[in-house]
Amino acid sequence: MDELELLKKDWKKQDADYPKLTYQEIYKLIHKKSSSVVKWIFIICIAEFLFWGFINLLIPESYFEIYEKFHLKTLLNTSYILHYAVSIGFIYLFYKNYNAICVIDSTSLLMKKIIKTRKTVNYYVYYNIILSVILSFVVNFVMFSDANLLVEVFNPDNKPIDVDTFFNILLIAQIIGLLVMVGLLWLYYRIVYGILLKKLTKNYKELETLE
Amino acid sequence: MTKDLEHKFISEFQENQNIIHKVCRIYTNNQEAHNDLFQEITIQLWKAYPKFRGDSKLSTWMYRIGLNTAITLYRKSKRSIITQDFDSVLHRIQSTDYDNTEEEQLKVMYKAIHQLSDIDKALIFLYLEDKNYKEISETIGISEVNARVKMNRIKTRLRTILNP
Numbered sequence: 001m002d003e004l005e006l007l008k009k010d011w012k013k014q015d016a017d018y019p020k021l022t023y024q025e026i027y028k029l030i031h032k033k034s035s036s037v038v039k040w041i042f043i044i045c046i047a048e049f050l051f052w053g054f055i056n057l058l059i060p061e062s063y064f065e066i067y068e069k070f071h072l073k074t075l076l077n078t079s080y081i082l083h084y085a086v087s088i089g090f091i092y093l094f095y096k097n098y099n100a101i102c103v104i105d106s107t108s109l110l111m112k113k114i115i116k117t118r119k120t121v122n123y124y125v126y127y128n129i130i131l132s133v134i135l136s137f138v139v140n141f142v143m144f145s146d147a148n149l150l151v152e153v154f155n156p157d158n159k160p161i162d163v164d165t166f167f168n169i170l171l172i173a174q175i176i177g178l179l180v181m182v183g184l185l186w187l188y189y190r191i192v193y194g195i196l197l198k199k200l201t202k203n204y205k206e207l208e209t210l211e
Numbered sequence: 212m213t214k215d216l217e218h219k220f221i222s223e224f225q226e227n228q229n230i231i232h233k234v235c236r237i238y239t240n241n242q243e244a245h246n247d248l249f250q251e252i253t254i255q256l257w258k259a260y261p262k263f264r265g266d267s268k269l270s271t272w273m274y275r276i277g278l279n280t281a282i283t284l285y286r287k288s289k290r291s292i293i294t295q296d297f298d299s300v301l302h303r304i305q306s307t308d309y310d311n312t313e314e315e316q317l318k319v320m321y322k323a324i325h326q327l328s329d330i331d332k333a334l335i336f337l338y339l340e341d342k343n344y345k346e347i348s349e350t351i352g353i354s355e356v357n358a359r360v361k362m363n364r365i366k367t368r369l370r371t372i373l374n375p
Contacts, residue, residue, distance in 0.1 A: 003316060003320060003370060003373045003374075004369065004370070006316060006317065006320075007320050007339065008339055010317050011233075011339040014236070015229050018229050020228065023225065026225060026228075029254070030217070030220070030221070030254060034251060034255065035286055036251065036280070036285065037284050102259075102262075103258070103259050103275075104263075104275055104276060106275075106351060107279055107283065107330075107333065107350065108352030108353065111283055114283065200283055203328070203329050203330055207330060207351070210357050210361060211353055211357060
């Protein structure tokens with residue numbers, strides 16, 4: 001007999017062997033918590049929205065005084081308003097995509113929808129990174145173009161300092177800060193994708209190569 | 212209302228629970244993983260049940276959610292095992308008596324199936340469940356032609372494993 005026929009025969013035979021769960025056992029099962037990828041993506045995405053939403057609030061008040069001296073406050077306030085409008089847009093898109101995830105869809109459509117939801121939030125994070133980089137460039141440009149004021153602001157007691165060294169330290173500190181931020185983000189995404197979406201992306205790619 | 216729905220779901224699930232066991236059999240190779248996946252599929256079925264309209268057969272609907280959960284949604288967790296009885300019965304299955312050569316052959320087949328990719332497992336599962344190519348292509352979301360091509364490859368692969 002053909003091996004596959006043998007397998008099929010055996011497959012049909014196994015029906016009687018499985019345990020029948022009782023009503024109570026099923027009842028208990030359906031009240032347990034799911035640990036699905038979609039649930040985790042939802043939690044992580046919400047955490048990302050909260051993180052990027054609140055990170056602005058962490059800037060100490062004294063910084064705003066500095067910005068005011070450089071006449072940057074209007075620029076920054078406008079960018080905040082725009083930023084929150086864009087964020088709301090992203091949250092809406094995320095919600096829409098998340099709601100569209102439907103476990104009854106075909107496997108490939110389901111994967112597509114999950115990836116789309118996740119991508120919305122990825123774009124949101126990219127947007128935040130790009131915005132921070134652009135803003136910090138603008139702010140730095142304005143601040144460094146008024147060297148006297150910069151020294152005055154960071155050295156209010158007028159201690160004798162070497163202006164060149166001071167500028168270099170300031171610049172290097174900012175570059176290191178930026179690198180650390182990017183590094184942490186990279187690590188974070190490696191972990192999130194590594195743990196959560198590796199299987200899904202692999203399977204999705206396999207389906208894609210089929211079509 | 213929820214109670215009624217719950218009651219209806221549990222009764223219907225009880226009738227068809229073998230489908231889920233079979234999905235777990237294809238996708239897992241130990242007791243704990245089997246139970247864990249079984250639990251996750253059951254939860255997903257229950258979550259989706261309010262939207263089940265009855266325009267497709269309940270079993271078809273269960274195949275879809277079962278496979279989708281195994282391929283896409285499921286993540287291994289370290290949850291406690293459902294019940295003791297459940298365990299011991301499943302344990303018995305693994306030692307059912309076959310005649311020797313057949314048993315050996317089947318062992319090798321199941322081992323080979325466990326080495327297939329998640330997508331290939333879905334195809335072979337639906338083949339074993341006697342689903343036609345139309346249903347297979349709709350469940351997985353690939354064209355019928357591609358489903359055929361892919362299935363033939365898997366069959367050839369399984370045959371050559373046994374007859375190298």
